[in-house]
Amino acid sequence: MSWNEHWRFDRPLFSLADDEMDKQSKYVWEHESLGGIAENNNPLPRPVIGLLLLTYFTAMAITFPLYGQRPNAAIYADYVALMNSTEVQKVLNDKTISHAQADKEAMALIEEALAHFDSPYAFQRAQHPIDMNKLRAIAPEIVELQTKGVDLREYNVIGNHLYKANFEGNIKPNGERERIQPWWDKGYQIAVWWFIIFCLAVIIAVKRLPHFSWQPDHSIAH
Amino acid sequence: MLKYLFAKESEIPQGTTAIFFGISSICWFIIGTGLGSFNAAKLAFPDWYHGLYWLQFGHMRQVHVHAVIFGWIAMAFAASMMYITPALGNTKLWSEKLGVWNCLLYNVGLCLALALLWSGVTSGREYSDHIWPIDLYIAFVMVLPWCVNVWMTIIHRRTQGIYTSNWFFAACMFMTVIVFLVGNLPEFFHLTGLNEAYMTWWFAHNILGLLITPVAAAITYYIVPKITGNPLYSHRVGHLHFWSIVVFYSTPAAHHLMSSPLPEWLKSFASVEGVLILVPAIAYVCNILLTMQGKWSMFVNNVEIKFTITGVLLAIPLNMQGGFQQTRAINWYIHGTGWIVAHAHLALLGFSTFAEAAAVYYGLQVLLRRKLYSLSLANLHFWTLLIGFSLYWTSMTIAGLIQGAAKIYEVPYVDVVIAEHPYMIVRWLGGTLVFLGNIVWLYNMYMTARYGDEVPAGRQPAELAYVR
Numbered sequence: 001m002s003w004n005e006h007w008r009f010d011r012p013l014f015s016l017a018d019d020e021m022d023k024q025s026k027y028v029w030e031h032e033s034l035g036g037i038a039e040n041n042n043p044l045p046r047p048v049i050g051l052l053l054l055t056y057f058t059a060m061a062i063t064f065p066l067y068g069q070r071p072n073a074a075i076y077a078d079y080v081a082l083m084n085s086t087e088v089q090k091v092l093n094d095k096t097i098s099h100a101q102a103d104k105e106a107m108a109l110i111e112e113a114l115a116h117f118d119s120p121y122a123f124q125r126a127q128h129p130i131d132m133n134k135l136r137a138i139a140p141e142i143v144e145l146q147t148k149g150v151d152l153r154e155y156n157v158i159g160n161h162l163y164k165a166n167f168e169g170n171i172k173p174n175g176e177r178e179r180i181q182p183w184w185d186k187g188y189q190i191a192v193w194w195f196i197i198f199c200l201a202v203i204i205a206v207k208r209l210p211h212f213s214w215q216p217d218h219s220i221a222h
Numbered sequence: 223m224l225k226y227l228f229a230k231e232s233e234i235p236q237g238t239t240a241i242f243f244g245i246s247s248i249c250w251f252i253i254g255t256g257l258g259s260f261n262a263a264k265l266a267f268p269d270w271y272h273g274l275y276w277l278q279f280g281h282m283r284q285v286h287v288h289a290v291i292f293g294w295i296a297m298a299f300a301a302s303m304m305y306i307t308p309a310l311g312n313t314k315l316w317s318e319k320l321g322v323w324n325c326l327l328y329n330v331g332l333c334l335a336l337a338l339l340w341s342g343v344t345s346g347r348e349y350s351d352h353i354w355p356i357d358l359y360i361a362f363v364m365v366l367p368w369c370v371n372v373w374m375t376i377i378h379r380r381t382q383g384i385y386t387s388n389w390f391f392a393a394c395m396f397m398t399v400i401v402f403l404v405g406n407l408p409e410f411f412h413l414t415g416l417n418e419a420y421m422t423w424w425f426a427h428n429i430l431g432l433l434i435t436p437v438a439a440a441i442t443y444y445i446v447p448k449i450t451g452n453p454l455y456s457h458r459v460g461h462l463h464f465w466s467i468v469v470f471y472s473t474p475a476a477h478h479l480m481s482s483p484l485p486e487w488l489k490s491f492a493s494v495e496g497v498l499i500l501v502p503a504i505a506y507v508c509n510i511l512l513t514m515q516g517k518w519s520m521f522v523n524n525v526e527i528k529f530t531i532t533g534v535l536l537a538i539p540l541n542m543q544g545g546f547q548q549t550r551a552i553n554w555y556i557h558g559t560g561w562i563v564a565h566a567h568l569a570l571l572g573f574s575t576f577a578e579a580a581a582v583y584y585g586l587q588v589l590l591r592r593k594l595y596s597l598s599l600a601n602l603h604f605w606t607l608l609i610g611f612s613l614y615w616t617s618m619t620i621a622g623l624i625q626g627a628a629k630i631y632e633v634p635y636v637d638v639v640i641a642e643h644p645y646m647i648v649r650w651l652g653g654t655l656v657f658l659g660n661i662v663w664l665y666n667m668y669m670t671a672r673y674g675d676e677v678p679a680g681r682q683p684a685e686l687a688y689v690r
Contacts, residue, residue: 068550187490
């Protein structure tokens, strides 16, 4: 039986190698000089283990798509509705002020009106402020999509146009893909499994070594 | 070199290949950083040169990138592997003759590749800029013989165990061949669109992640225990480092394309893996710094340790940046700015270069059996490299933050160019300092080979550094 076939499973987190394999590993470790270099058998320091776990949870937490997404069309639907209101149109058509000034005042009016109501899009609106010129450009497309009755959250604003979002979620009953990006997607599921498999593989690799309570005597080979 | 090309294997002294690769790498480092300095001058003072078509920025940028990656970094890796791999197996290099031919054809191939880039014959894809015949030449004439020499040396080792550095050397060469051939599929089969973009960045990411970063780390795994005389802190932490590189560094390529229409779940996965690059980074840095216990005085008085540990310390900000800059939140801000240029130089000119310079310094002294001609010049080289790099890195990082702010707030581009001008000048000064330092290095190594004091058998050059 080769030395690679020596396994024990009674205390898997302590050791996966039986006594004979341990003995052979220790002999090689102490009697072999790898180009004049020796190796110790220290464990990873506990604060560092803590740091690694923190890294994993940070990795999962920080990559949720809270920031850095393109704006979706739904966050501007209320802007379009208010743009067509009497009050805002009055400001936009005011001949006593310049065109730029009218745009600025009209947008201030819209934002002031929106501030009076709770909205699930408040955060995204703060992330993606819009000016009147751009609002004018995208407004016809928003109205057209509303007329069709589609979910505006599935459309991104890119430049002066709306495009269906590229997120590939679950398939809906009508056969189309879910396009609204959730805070969790299958990329995270793969990441969780990937990490678990990695941990298992590394644990198996290092638990086949002599336990870290044993330190080699380097004076034998060096 | 010529006399060894047709000599019998037994007539070629051990270490010949490593010496040729080592000297070549220094020469290419001077050429690469000289081109970098020229390019930086063009960015700092756009009107200063309007001459030859070949010397325009679009051509020169590619030539600079490939001169430093394939010339300096890869050849310094080859030099290191050609002497470290046999040393760790208590054996000799499998074939010095193959190595000498490899070195010659590597230099010839690189000259040809750069000449074509210079004349505008390019695939147009960043980092995989070469046309397909050059790609095949690189894979089968420049890299494969190098792989064979490393793998066969490890197979013919005279030890039962394989030291951590050699795991990295063997695995990284294997992964590099795969990455190179697969990553250039768009060039071989004319893939376009998103496939082309993804494959291009899969290649670029993995050349950095599966060749440059881990091989530089593997070099330090050899240099630090060898020169300090301390055992490596932990064999098992080496396992953690190695397997986490393979698992977490090979998967996040999509994080280079966070604004592209790639599937969002792929970006989510890539982004999590991108942060998890910190796992190998933490394991590696801990292992090396803990190996230094009781020998920290060598960080001051030993030039190879000074270079190596500086490189290891630079790996900390490198991986912190690398881990977090690709998340959606931060990438949104810094993507496409000078921040990324600064980060790339932190990886290549910071961490990797300092580790490799130590290996070339140490290797040439050991193989030539000559004590370094001038420790003062070596220290001058260290400080010009460190100060030059620091100027470059900080100026480009600041310039990147300005560009990021300007991008988000839609500041007119010309205003951004004006705001960045002082930082472009500092970038040029930093790059030029690195270039000048490298000329000093070549002179020092030439004088070492010609006039350095002989190192007696059984002694380490480092032991004699202060002996007159």
